Amino acid sequence: MAIREILEVPDPRLKQISAPVTVFDEELRTLVADMFETMYDAPGIGLAAVQVGVPLRVLVIDLQPDDPDAEPVPCAHDGHHHHHQPTKREPRVFINPEILDPSAERRVYNEGCLSVPEMYAEVERPARIRARWQDLDGTVHEEEMDDLLATCLQHEMDHLEGILFIDHLSRLKRQMVLRKLEKLRRAA
Template sequence: MSATETIAPTAPLLPILVVPDPVLRKHARAVTPADYDEVRALIPSMFATMYAAPGIGLAAPQVGRLLRVIVVDVAPDKVPAPLALVNPEVIATSEDKCSREEGCLSLPDQYAEVVRPSWVKVRYQDENGAKHEIEADGLLATCLQHEIDHLNGVQFVDYLSPLKRNILLRKLAKELKEQKERRGRR
């Protein structure tokens, strides 16, 4: 059984917004107690969408919802380790940095080395409002930071030099235009 079938067996897939969609640059609002029914319904679809893409993280703004919700699973091909974080915030980071190649479902097929703290501590709530903290290093630390950035309208390309960022964004625009033209010929 796949991770999608295990975590979100009947959840509908959501369309993933692609740069330069303006929603991706907006700040998501905090989830309030009045939002929890919506959040509990949204999380399975976010997992299903992330696994189908395939990806290891997804933030609610990437599917057009400006709520502070992220889902991550850095082991989707092995034993699933899904995490859904509501109102996540980084409360501590290491001084040590690490460089890791990052990609993003909202910037399809674009990758670049990004330097981030190698360890983070994140405070969050679960889908029922209970408070938790998680400490992470390695890929999970990078993924959490990347997805929390999305909640603040930040994309991984914002960490690149202007030259590298422009090259990557022009390449993406060209690829998306070519895809659109191919679809138009069918």
């Protein structure tokens, strides 16, 4: 397992169209394991293979919901007990995903992306989708999704077409985001 470098805008490799996965082998398992390690390290909730420079139709998602059964843990910083729920890991892999019947109803989420670090913007997408995808063994799955999972899957699937969330914004808003990012980088 290894942490791979996450490509950031304006890297032209993020604009590549990802190719379908046809071989479900050890190499694919290694890629997925590395993608999870890279995503958790970042940390993020979703990552497409193209973001680590591999233009294949492979996505990993883990919304890492707060665990309602977890004990509150003391925060290291100040000795006070915060209800800082440990998160449950719910890693999910989507290979060659497709969207069937997106809902007419739309929902707006404030989205971010590991390839556009520390920038957030509101994007409107279908509120519910039915998704079809393959797992690491090539088995096909179908599921109805809504809320954050539907948004996240659609956001990650955009990467497969070389689309970033900022591409959904007006030109003006997109330029503002990119300028802010440039400023942050210079400050660093």
